Amino acid sequence: MGKNGQHRLEITDVSYRPSLSAPIGMDVLDFVELLVRGERRGIDLSAPQRPDFHHLIHVTAGTLRHRVDFTDCAVETGGWLWVSPGQVHQYVTDDLTTARGTIVIWQPGFVPADPPFDQSPLLPTEPHAGAARLTLRHLAHEYADLTSLPLDAHLQTLRMLLSVLLLRLSHVRPDPVSSAPAEDTFRRYSAALERDFRTSHHVSEYATALGYSPRTLTRATLAATGTTAKQYLDARVLLEAKRLLVHTDATAADISRTLGFAEPTDFAKFFRRRDGRTPLEFRAVARGQR
Incomplete structure (x- = not known):
C-alpha cells in the first residue's frame, strides 16, 4: 500500500x-x-x-x-x-x-x-x-x-x-522471403538487445560484442522489421519506459536509472524526441488523468 x-x-x-x-x-x-x-x-x-x-x-x-x-x-x-x-x-x-x-x-x-x-x-x-x-x-x-x-x-x-x-x-501468415544469414544476424542482435538494453544504448556496442559492423546490424534489422538497428533499440527502451510509467508508481528519475541513463534530463530528452511528450505527460494521458 x-x-x-x-x-x-x-x-x-x-x-x-x-x-x-x-x-x-x-x-x-x-x-x-x-x-x-x-x-x-x-x-x-x-x-x-x-x-x-x-x-x-x-x-x-x-x-x-x-x-x-x-x-x-x-x-x-x-x-x-x-x-x-x-x-x-x-x-x-x-x-x-x-x-x-x-x-x-x-x-x-x-x-x-x-x-x-x-x-x-x-x-x-x-x-x-x-x-x-x-x-x-x-x-x-x-x-x-x-x-x-x-x-x-x-x-x-x-x-x-x-x-x-x-x-x-x-504458415497462417507466411513471412516474406529473406536470407537466412540476415535472419540469424537479427536474431542474435535481438537477443543481445533484450538482455542488455537497460545498460547499453549504442548499436556500436552490440556490433562489437557480436562481431558485426553497425551497418550489418542495420541491414539485418531493416530486413526483419523495416526499421534501423538504432530505431529498433530505441523502440525497446521506449517500450520499457512506457511499461514502467503506466504500470508502476516509479518516478521518472527512478525509471531513468533503471534504464541506464546517466541523468534524468537525458531520459526526458530521449522520451520527448521519440514520443513527443515528457514522461509524466505520457503517464497522465495513458492513465486518463488529462
Missing part, C-alpha cells in the same frame, strides 16, 4: 510454476484452471503481469479480450494469441468465465525455437485451422498421458508436437 492507504501500482513478475502432475517445462490448461491458479498464487489476472515463460492461447468459444504491451485485442472463436516471455499483458477476467479455450505455457528452451510469428491474434482458415486444432488436441492428449511412455520419451513427444503446432501456425 502507498501513502494514504492507496494501492501501489506495480507489474507482477510471474515465474513458471507448473501443476504438480505436469511434465518439466510445459503445461496445458483451460481458462477455468487459469483462474484457479491465479487465485491460488494471489495473482490478479486483470492487472499487469510479466511472465518469464511463453503463452499460446487458443479460444474455442466466445471472445477473449486481452492487452499486450498497450495493444488491445479481441481473440475470437478459433483465434490464437502468442505472448512472449517478458511482455506485459492483462486479461479481462470476465471473459475467462464466459469464453472457453486452451492455454499452452512453456519455458524458454523447451522447444528449439521461439514461435516464428508475432503476438497479433491469428485467425486461421482451412486447412490451417483444422490442422492446428488437431495438433493441439494431440498435444493435450499426450500431455495428460503420463504413464504409457517413459518420462524422457514423454517430454520428447511434447516437444515435437509443440514444435509442429508452432510451425503450422507460422
Whole structure:
C-alpha cells in the first residue's frame, strides 16, 4: 500500500510454476484452471503481469479480450494469441468465465525455437485451422498421458508436437522471403538487445560484442522489421519506459536509472524526441488523468 492507504501500482513478475502432475517445462490448461491458479498464487489476472515463460492461447468459444504491451485485442472463436516471455499483458477476467479455450505455457528452451510469428491474434482458415486444432488436441492428449511412455520419451513427444503446432501456425501468415544469414544476424542482435538494453544504448556496442559492423546490424534489422538497428533499440527502451510509467508508481528519475541513463534530463530528452511528450505527460494521458 502507498501513502494514504492507496494501492501501489506495480507489474507482477510471474515465474513458471507448473501443476504438480505436469511434465518439466510445459503445461496445458483451460481458462477455468487459469483462474484457479491465479487465485491460488494471489495473482490478479486483470492487472499487469510479466511472465518469464511463453503463452499460446487458443479460444474455442466466445471472445477473449486481452492487452499486450498497450495493444488491445479481441481473440475470437478459433483465434490464437502468442505472448512472449517478458511482455506485459492483462486479461479481462470476465471473459475467462464466459469464453472457453486452451492455454499452452512453456519455458524458454523447451522447444528449439521461439514461435516464428508475432503476438497479433491469428485467425486461421482451412486447412490451417483444422490442422492446428488437431495438433493441439494431440498435444493435450499426450500431455495428460503420463504413464504409457517413459518420462524422457514423454517430454520428447511434447516437444515435437509443440514444435509442429508452432510451425503450422507460422504458415497462417507466411513471412516474406529473406536470407537466412540476415535472419540469424537479427536474431542474435535481438537477443543481445533484450538482455542488455537497460545498460547499453549504442548499436556500436552490440556490433562489437557480436562481431558485426553497425551497418550489418542495420541491414539485418531493416530486413526483419523495416526499421534501423538504432530505431529498433530505441523502440525497446521506449517500450520499457512506457511499461514502467503506466504500470508502476516509479518516478521518472527512478525509471531513468533503471534504464541506464546517466541523468534524468537525458531520459526526458530521449522520451520527448521519440514520443513527443515528457514522461509524466505520457503517464497522465495513458492513465486518463488529462
